[in-house]
Amino acid sequence: MASPPELDDNGRNNNSRTNLESSPESSRANNNAGLNSRNSPTPLVNDEINLPQIPAPSIFKRAWSKLGIDKTVAVLVFKGALAPIIAAAIYQRKSVAYIYVNFGYLIIVVCILAVTILPRGKFMMNMSISVLLTCLAMAMVLLGQYAGIKARQHTTPAGASPDIALGYNSSAAAVNAIFLMLNLFGINTLRAARPAFSIPAVGFNIFVLLGFTYGPQMATITSSLRFSKELFYSFLTGQAIGTGVSLLIFPISSRKVFFGEAAGFLQSCRGLIKSQVAFVEALEYSQMECPLRPDTRFASGDGSETDHVRDNQPEESENRDLYNQRASSLKASSMALLALGGKLRDDVVFAKREIAFGHFQSKHIHEMHRLFMDILIPIVGFSTITDISERLNFRFCTDTESTEESDSAGITQTQGSEGGGESESVEWKELIRPLHASLKPFAQVLDDSILHILILLKFVPNPNRVKSKSEKRTDGAGREGASFNQDIEKGLNPGDIGFGVYLDKTIDRYRAERSENLKTWAAERGLSSIFRDSQERAHSPPKPDQGMDSRHAGSRNSRFSERIHLIFYMEYLMYSVSKKILAVVRCAESRVGDGTLGKRQFIFPSHKTVTNLVKGLIHGEDSNPGIYKASGVGANVQTVSLGHSLQTPKDPEHLPPKNSWQAFGDRLRVIPKFFGSDPSKFGARVTVASMSIAILAYLHQTHRFFIGQRVVWGIVIICLGMNPTTGSAVFTLITNLGATVLATVAAFINWYIVGQNTAGIIVFLFLFLMVYFYFLVKYPRFLVAIASGAITHVLIVGYELQVRVEGIKAATTTGQVFYEIYLLAPYRLLAVGGGAIVAYIFTIFPVPITEGSVLRRDLGTSLFLLANYINSTTSTVDHRLQDKEGDMSLPSSPGRKLEKLRHDLLQKQFALQNSMRRNLSFMDWGPNFGGEFPKKIYTSIIDEVQNIINYLAVINFASETFPAARRESPSPVWLLEFAKSRPETSAEAQRSTSLLILLSASIKNGRPLPPYLDVPSDSHLSEQIHGDKADIITFKNLNEPGFRALAAIKLAQSCMADSLSRIVDPVRELVGEVNFSYQIVDSNEPE
Incomplete structure (x- = not known):
């Protein structure tokens, strides 16, 4: 329902439905409400036919409107395509081509990966990380190639012929392969764990793939330095061009x-x-x-009541x-x-x-x-x-x-x-x-x-303001x-x-x-x-x-x-x-x-803002909400006893450390925990998938084929398009293959439509890049497919333009075979398409991770977090009614701790809701063996969880009125009396939490529910305002501060209990119930 700090964004559905009335009350265009929207539209008059007719818009304007192109979209499309086309144009000068030699086309690719259409803040963070990772990749490539050269020297016999000394060496190949595996695993694990590294990680992957697949060919330190420098300069130049375009051309802060x-x-x-x-x-x-109920609508024999009902039905x-x-x-x-x-x-x-x-x-x-x-x-x-x-x-x-x-x-x-x-x-x-x-x-x-x-x-x-006030x-x-x-x-x-x-x-x-x-x-x-x-x-x-x-x-x-x-x-x-x-x-x-x-x-940003930025990049978001050390409460004069949820989570396999050696052992356990985490598993899958192709670069029989046919770009697509689940993998496979085929066709058109003229090719390359960025702006869901298509297009056209400048001899010095574009394009298509297929294979092999399994796990986690949120909300309402929140200006006060806990729980619920709905959308794409996945049941549970979050957010918001009402002078008498007469939180109030934890465990572990599961009612607050206490809640206090908030809390609590009851039966249908009873039915007994 709501967005932070207390509500979520559950889906990105921005489509509003048309209202019956064409009045200002319609919300179809609420985002573009006029400045003078209180004036209702002018009604049609009888002589409307005498009004001058508005000329119909031109075909160009109609097409422009149909495509959804406005000023903002046009600027973004132009800006996104400008940096790559600048890179393509400057490389046509021989003095520039002399610096980059065989990696001129790579500058265009890096310009695309710079994503210059991002706002300045996001772009600068993205570019800063990209430059740092580029420098790190350069250092790793130099180290790996140096180690490979030393391995070659140690395994080459003295006085060996040049063919042996400078040719293939298995030791050098093995060293480069090891370095490549370590780098791929590290960067893809980081990419999965830290979303901020997603785009920069692609550049890092390309750098190390090129560096370590060409590494076995480097026989001397000089050749290694020259190769690494060309690669490094190409990356930095592309990033510099992207930075200039982002900051100087239509800057967007x-x-x-x-x-x-x-x-x-x-x-x-x-x-x-x-x-x-x-x-x-x-x-x-x-x-x-x-x-209508037919059996109760006939009030008389003449049917007059029925006629009356039928007459009222249309209205x-x-x-x-x-x-x-x-x-x-x-x-x-x-x-x-x-x-x-x-x-x-x-x-x-x-x-x-x-x-x-x-x-x-x-x-x-x-x-x-x-x-x-x-x-x-x-x-x-x-x-x-x-x-x-x-x-x-x-x-x-x-x-x-x-x-x-x-x-x-x-x-x-x-x-x-x-x-x-x-x-x-x-x-x-x-x-x-x-x-x-x-x-x-x-x-x-x-x-x-x-x-x-x-x-x-x-x-x-x-x-x-000239408009008259009388009007x-x-x-x-x-x-x-x-x-x-x-x-x-x-x-x-x-x-x-x-x-x-x-x-x-x-x-x-x-x-x-x-x-x-x-x-x-x-x-x-x-x-x-x-x-x-x-x-x-x-x-x-x-x-x-x-x-x-x-x-x-x-x-x-x-x-x-x-x-x-x-x-x-x-x-x-x-x-x-x-x-x-x-x-x-x-x-x-x-x-x-x-x-x-x-x-x-x-x-300028404050020191705290910069510090939080660095900490966020290093540590990421807190993965354990509600972990607060008890020592943090020492600033209070009073002694506050924290509940278990406000303390460090307990480990069922380990007691708290009692000495420094045990504390050191606790820190060591972080290592196996890291390698057993989901990001590490994803990094391992990407590494294995990449090495299944990259191994060709390190074998004596295939390393020349790998370099000559540019197979490395298939591995780039693997790193770019690998997905953790089968449904999204099928979606990515289909869209990647489709985009790659279309990009190949577009490359042919780009090359031949202008008669192979260089200037015309560059102009049309700019137009095609604008098309790619148009789809990227309008359909960001297809980001990976669009990037794959754009990279394929640039690899074909950009390489051919590069060969025109430097010549065939220079272009083939690294071992690549020169092909005309009609041969190069199919080979590029096969390499990129093969990478997409391999990425899909290793998504389902050896063990497929389906959307269903992830959805079930996320739903169980969501129910557990919801139980915590309900419990924290109950405590919050109790504290606010009893005025026990403490000084909210102190971070160590109980109220502030509960507030931060609720905020963290909600942030995780928002992320889980988005993840679950995204997995539901991919559910139809994945292969399904056996019975049908109960998508409707899961959808109904997720919707009810969202409803409960909505009502809990309203309860939390409404309860803020109680402390504010107490600060009124004089304080409302009804609120003081009600708070005094209200008992402490009873076991009845915690039944919802207990139930949700049971449901969570059953869903997550696939275990049946216990028998005779009792669904709590909404009687917790109601029972406390019956009898004599109900005299406090009278209409005479209607205008008192906080009075309506109590009724709002009661209604939200009632709806929350209703939603909770709607969750139990679907969960029981999914996992079953522990019940060993049986009933013998006599087949002769009439039904």
Whole structure:
């Protein structure tokens, strides 16, 4: 559901569905909301035919639009193809070719691998790592070739002929092969363990492959140095050209990318708020519409009731379609905002690292990102209303059917049930319509507030202020449309300093008005307590001696309570959104007030930022969340006893070390742990696959063939396209082969379409490179295939251009055989295609790692992390209610430790969710032997896990209200009394954690579940607010701080328990249950 710090990005689905209405409430284009979006579209008039017709766009523009090419895409495509074409062009000069000799085409390849289209921050980190790895590769090649030369000298007899002394030597070949294996294993293990090394590792692989496969030919130190220098200079030149293009040609800073995404994020918030208001309007159709039951619809013999129902069916269907469409639009808008939130989270790191000349320092960017993430949690959390509404509707339909079936009075009771349903439907509409009436103008104020932020931060220009204020006041969606908005601040416009004060007063008036409306509504129906009676009945079975009316009354009261909770849930989230927007408004106004936006200055990353960057590259992200030493708590005056999850994890095979020797032994155990890790296993697979071809370079009978036919580039494709699982390997194999074939055809076209003219070839090479980068920008999923195609194209065309400059004699000095392009292209195709096939073979051999096995393992881990997250959330709510978090400014306080723990757990859940959904998408690609993989069951479990994460995030967010409410002066009496009367966390509260750990172990190990597994209900919080304590939770406290948060927590807890119950049965279906009972069925017994 949500993005950090408390919510996730579960998928990258940015497609929103079209709304039925063409009003500003539609969220189809929420990312591009206009600056003056409060004005509704002009309606069509009768004389529209008299308007001048707009000429149709040209074919070129239509094609441009169809391909999705805008200014940004065009710039990226041009910039990506520019560096390789510069490298190809400068090599045509003989003085340049003299320096690089046989590796001129390699400069073009390195320019492609530089990925100049990356923003400056990402590019500089990528290039810095690439240069360091290039230097390391140079050092390793020099060392390996030197060792090979010494081995040759030691094994060559004195006075041997030149053919023997300078020819093939098995010792030199063996030494180079060993060095190649060690380097391949090390870099590919590092690539799997540290994603930041993925692109630089490709260059390292190419360098060591070329260095060590040509190494056995190096008979002297001089030849080795000359060869290594040419190779080294080619790499550095390609990296230098890429750096120049990235920094000088259409420079794109990471800060600019972040600010652009921030502007898109705020505009998306405007669109999402409109979608929320539209959904609330349609929410009245979400309840009280169960499927028709033929056996209960005939109220009279003449069929008049049936005719009435049939007459209402089209209207009900239309209303339901409207609700479904707006719900889909709300979900799509929320997913789009989540995607932007995920991009912001990734890019803020690079934005803070950049050296720049601008307004905002790193601390300002950090604060801005934090405030945006604070908005993200409640505004995306609002989308859970669609799921909650469906759950409540299902409960209503189930209760209605159960009530009807429990009584045998038949037609009379059915009529009473339908009458009650119509009454409840009317009362539900009476509850939801005033909410929409108040929410619509309030949402417009929030929309203006976000526009105010955009203007102050200079993300958008200030709209024209010449427009008369009277015109604004007559706008039906303007501020004056709200009863709580009439104030002297009505003359304020977005962009005016002081708008924040107006927003603050508007929020208070809106909340007070809604509280009075709800109190009046409750008083008219005789309701006082929010939880009493209704919740007691909701969690107790109906009594057999209860009559029909009594059962309907109990069910009706329960639904009233649930709907009140739903109203509180929506109001709390919208109120939280408004408060978080107010915080951003105040931040933006303070940036204007302190002169930050009035001057530019040089900005450098802080020492802490640089330190964290280096530590992140070396150590990577913490793989064990929640590992905190108890000694870190010593700064507190009090003695804090940490739970097991806040301490170092226990090792079932080793007790904690008691002396220095045992501590040293603990450190030694890191070595076998490293070689048994998944990255090491992947590195070993890549090494074995690569050596299965590279061995040809070290055998006497085949080493000339290997060098002459350029087989080394097949190994490059292995290192580039090796995948850990079978499904993704099949996908990569097919796309690599397809891209390579197309690239070969494109190389022929590139060479012959201009009559083999060098200038024309270079121009068309530039055009083809732009095509490759276009697909890379538009379809990044095919990165490996596109890279393989581009490299194949450059290897064919670039080599032939190189031969034209240096001549055939110089081109064949390294042992390569010269071919015309019509022969070279097929050989390149065979080498690259063979590498792709070998990569696939060693993915499934000797033991295939299927997506199913990885998915099962990840799901078990996800359930275990979810158990930890539930437990930490329960502790967080307890601590906040009891005011036991401590000083949150101290890293050693219990509250801060829990906060970091939850953040780490969520980050891992996000990664696992993305991994599981990616494996699900590749599931159909892999070979499947035996029964069908239960994809639907796994999908349903993953979806429910995501739902639980969503609700837990809302609970964590809502519980933040309690400490803030305690700081109010005076503190709310109801909260103090409720916290005192609330017992410590009981075993009942931990049953969900216990259940999830059992489910995790069963899924991960493939073991059946224990019998009579009891699914916990949502009674933990409910039982504590029944009886005498329910008097504390009354409507008179409705406007008190934190009051609505309690109802939001209760509803989220109920939905979480419902999702948990939906996980147990699918898991039981997957792994079974321990049950040795049997039943003998008599075959003669009638069924």
